[in-house]
Amino acid sequence: MSRDYAYAYSKNSDDIPGIGQYDDFHTIDWQRDIARDRMRHRYIVKKKHDSMWDLIKGAHDAWSGWLCVLFVGLFTGVAAGVIDIGASWMTDLKFGICPQAFWLNKEQCCWSYNETTFDGGNCSQWWTWPEVFSQSKTGAGSYVISYMFYIAWALLFASLSASLVRMFAPYACGSGIPEIKTILSGFIIRGYLGKWTLIIKSVGLILSVSAGLSLGKEGPMVHIACCIGNIFSYLFPKYGRNEAKKREILSAAAAAGVSVAFGAPIGGVLFSLEEVSYYFPLKTLWRSFFCALIAAFVLRSINPFGNEHSVLFFVEYNKPWIFFELVPFVMLGIMGGIIATLFIKANLYWCRYRKTSKLGQYPVTEVLVVTVATAIIAYPNPYTRMNTSQLIYLLFSQCGVSNADMLCDYDRNFTDVNSAIEIAAAGPRVYQAVWLLVLALILKLIMTIFTFGMKVPCGLFIPSLCLGAIMGRIVGIGMEQLAYKYPHIWVFSEECSTGVDCITPGLYAMVGAAAVLGGVTRMTVSLVVIMFELTGGVRYIVPLMAAAMASKWVGDALGKQGIYDAHIGLNGYPFLDSKDEFQHTSLAADVMQPKRNEALNVLTQDSMTVDDVDTLLKETEHNGFPVIVSRESQYLVGFVLRRDLNLAIANARRLMEGITGQSLVIFTSGSNVQTHGPPPLKLKKILDMAPITITDQTPMETVVDMFRKLGLRQTLVTHNGRLLGVITKKDVLRHVKQLDNEDPSSVLFN
């Protein structure tokens, strides 16, 4: 039995160097990698009793998964802390500097000298650029100088970021989530998670965020975490040398990335599970949670936001929501879905244009133009000038005693800090703020369409949240004023007639933010959990869920794909979505290659010479060949990979004597069939004796299910035991595209 077993696994043997590895831009074979890992594991368990050293090695192997995710969590937390601190310092650098200690950002600068009157703008330790140069604090000249400095710094940062990406790590651009989804589904993109990508992406991210572009650092954080995961996995051969196992670490790293991006460990794990991961055994769930928690814990210890709460946009509202409010919340969801679809379609159109036109050849110029445009338009409007995260926080928050923004210019007087906030008419500055917010909404939407997809690191979470928050806040102010003016119509009568503020515009901003983000990414549970962790608002799960649901449905009705799936399609990656259902009625026979009147390229088990095989290898480009009993009977024996065949023949030619072009290539284990010619080349050890086969009558939905769940690269199609053809992942993807009336040739890789 164990001898047979060894044969069955001999395809995984490391006898011939290079066997078991993958080429760039190829799909991995999950079953083979997992089998390889189990064999390695059994070997270690068996050897454990041999010596003390083997025992230690065994223990190290058992712990290595946990150790690896521990490191990944620790370093992800540190990286996030560094990026947060760097981005916050450089964002403030656009406005001014702390002369006594230039390494402090505005907030720290004012704090460090115990200035208690720091309220959003003025503190004598912090010098704006006009102050530095002309010592004048007001006047039109000062405004122009500030404006100029703002644009100049933005240009500097953006050009640095774009040049770094262009020169050192082209993979560092974009959000990285579409690629990570593809990689996790079992695809090889060499260098995408390498150390250069990590370094350039981190630096470039700080720069492009500081440049004031309409982008966020949350999506790229997932990419950065995955780079860290990939790099650390090489410390542990169990993961580094096994692509399938490595993806377990990458799943955990993705969870850690979201965890540090939003301070949401549970949301991170669910994001990894729902959105990016493909193969997610439950063991990984627990490890991902650990990794996400460590990362969040480290980040909280670094405390880059300088507040006590571990959440980014901590809010606390006085009032619960009214049941009737579900109507505006669902409306927000619908609007969010529409805005999101608009954004996806426009962005996709622009990205396709970039790919096909000359524009794609000047990435740095494009970044500079967009930066200048963004800076010029953004500066005059205070809501677009400020950091996007700050804007979101402002929009989420409730107007209280301490809030001096013009959004809170209500005609109310606070007599007591603790008493309930009374409902009041909006002052003129609120209306002004609403108009500025409408402008900001339009501007952010347009700028984000042009920004996402440029060759700098750029994420989409924060701009989406911001769009939604603006929309929600405007609707919220509208609802609030409605309740103030008509407190006695039945929907408000129970809660609003007491004179207390019954509508919280900040909550609407939160719900709107969830709606747009949900529409753009099509996240569901993870979105609600992230929002809930992000804001600490346990009571508002139902409104968030209602909006997220409405937004997803509207989005799905208007355009099938979320932004990440759309970008995967744009790049032609071979991603077989595990969420889509295969809705068509084709059979395996309709999809398999070759078609009816073509010949199938096969090997026979014992009648082909080395020259025959060489010819076959030269004339075809298939990644593997089925092995059959004979050309007459066509009964299937096994499957051989092109790569293995190439390596084995080259190896034999180099090492074995007597192998000529006339040598028979033999895949059977039978006794030495001594022919009169040169010695045969025995290749049974590279033959996969257990290929997955299906019959030609198998419905394609079952085939797609098998590709997804078993992680296949190809399957062999038989009828009554005879081989008819092969179906590869590319065939399946092209077939799906064809049935969806899309261009099947847009699937580029195998």
Added chain:
Amino acid sequence: MSRDYAYAYSKNSDDIPGIGQYDDFHTIDWQRDIARDRMRHRYIVKKKHDSMWDLIKGAHDAWSGWLCVLFVGLFTGVAAGVIDIGASWMTDLKFGICPQAFWLNKEQCCWSYNETTFDGGNCSQWWTWPEVFSQSKTGAGSYVISYMFYIAWALLFASLSASLVRMFAPYACGSGIPEIKTILSGFIIRGYLGKWTLIIKSVGLILSVSAGLSLGKEGPMVHIACCIGNIFSYLFPKYGRNEAKKREILSAAAAAGVSVAFGAPIGGVLFSLEEVSYYFPLKTLWRSFFCALIAAFVLRSINPFGNEHSVLFFVEYNKPWIFFELVPFVMLGIMGGIIATLFIKANLYWCRYRKTSKLGQYPVTEVLVVTVATAIIAYPNPYTRMNTSQLIYLLFSQCGVSNADMLCDYDRNFTDVNSAIEIAAAGPRVYQAVWLLVLALILKLIMTIFTFGMKVPCGLFIPSLCLGAIMGRIVGIGMEQLAYKYPHIWVFSEECSTGVDCITPGLYAMVGAAAVLGGVTRMTVSLVVIMFELTGGVRYIVPLMAAAMASKWVGDALGKQGIYDAHIGLNGYPFLDSKDEFQHTSLAADVMQPKRNEALNVLTQDSMTVDDVDTLLKETEHNGFPVIVSRESQYLVGFVLRRDLNLAIANARRLMEGITGQSLVIFTSGSNVQTHGPPPLKLKKILDMAPITITDQTPMETVVDMFRKLGLRQTLVTHNGRLLGVITKKDVLRHVKQLDNEDPSSVLFN
């Protein structure tokens, strides 16, 4: 193409009544059921354009999943509310009654008359039984009367519960989670989720909880929710008539069950995902979340606990935890793992004894004896006398101004309500409480071992939490006194030297509770999330996680299985755990039936007569038969189920003329082979032309993976296209048991 496809699906046709259903105690065929559903879906989509009525039917079909989980959520919430209210009223009935309004429980009784001095015990509206009968409030006589009433009520409730279960719904006993896990993995147990089980389980649960037995109502709540899910699924043929689709609703229902049991919707979804579900597409995740949220929302509106928080054991501690405390937390985890393993082993031993001895024949007597024993021992100790949930809440909570229990008898004086709680020496009553708690721990552990598995509805969550909370509180008090006595040793020096209470014994109770529950059930992420939602303690995820991890590792090291898996094994259900890894090196050839020198029972495609088939059906008990080209060539054509074959032959005999025992049974679609005999019986439409096949060299780990991921009932083993044998789920399970040195014949079902 579509004609071929129709053939491929003809196995699912409803031409012959009864085809496509399953027998009791059989495994379902996931692939077939899902394919059936997709075909139905396509049919509806195609017909949608025909008429208005079809359009409405199409829309109803699209919505039915959401509608169904909405109903399930609503009714689960209501059921949980009724059970909570009923159990709370009847638990208090053991102690006394509200004479003015007998339907109120003690708390409501005291509240309803605006008595403000209700502090845990005394309110003039509530009459204890001695008061009702003798008007005396104190004295030994009164104690004895109370004791007697307590035992009498307990006996009454328990006997009622056990008799109801015995008479009307034997499936209503136990927690139900092992069976639900098995059912969700694709097994049929008729009546297990029926309306009688629902009614009797609900009533029996109220009674058995009120009887003061050491059991909880949280596990059975999952069973009750699944019953509701099953019943509502029959309103929607999409789910009611398709076992695979029905399991999507059941997964959502399980999430709703945990959601109402603990007020933890996110935890519920993760519990369903991690612990009970098997086939969990991401679509189900979102729907489960919706269902869990609706259920929690309804329950919160009913508000059976009468407090503002939606969480069961809401706690708020003043102090965060110190880093050093991770050491005792991990220690608690280890202790929790040990206690849990002890419990599992002892309980399993007792359950096996019950199954094999005469004891199993007297379930009602057993319940009565255990009830009397529990009541007699529990009453004198105040901590065992009180409701287990109340005890857990007390142990979790922090000693504050309002807490008058003897656990809080510290030598401190509260001068200001708002100021920090100073650290203080424990008073004598605290030590007394500790001794009582030690007694309670031992008692609860022993009583729970005997209780879990009795023929009454009984859950394990609350007793496990309680054991852990007692253990944790004791350790916590120890740590607190250590910090009080030695505030200057380095581990405490930073936090504890200020005189403020730095150690919160309640937090230790919480961590201990998580540890024992984790050890007993082997839950991980869902446990942490449930505990976090249960207590509202966001800050304590790290300690909870440390303890849960330690406990799981210790548990896994000491005994392989959690309590649910152990009970599944005890009952011989065919459950193929998707978490275990298959660690052995066997090949498909080693596992398949028949063994080397037995004959394989097969059908040929066109050479057997009806009599031959009848003989085969009579002589064998297989659930299906492979169809081959001919006995000589053995090339595989397809697979036929015994049930379908029986039905088809019976149907043909009834309806078709000329069918005799000599009629050929033909599985091909070829032209009418007109023989000289009677007309042939064409059975191509019941032939599965796309059976899943593997080669004999396939490693068993791949086979097990395919069984799990594709949800197979059997797979056919071939070699070079020839059929060698069959592997059924039972074969796989028996093989796994054999390799684990367990009794393979303990797997009872197929």
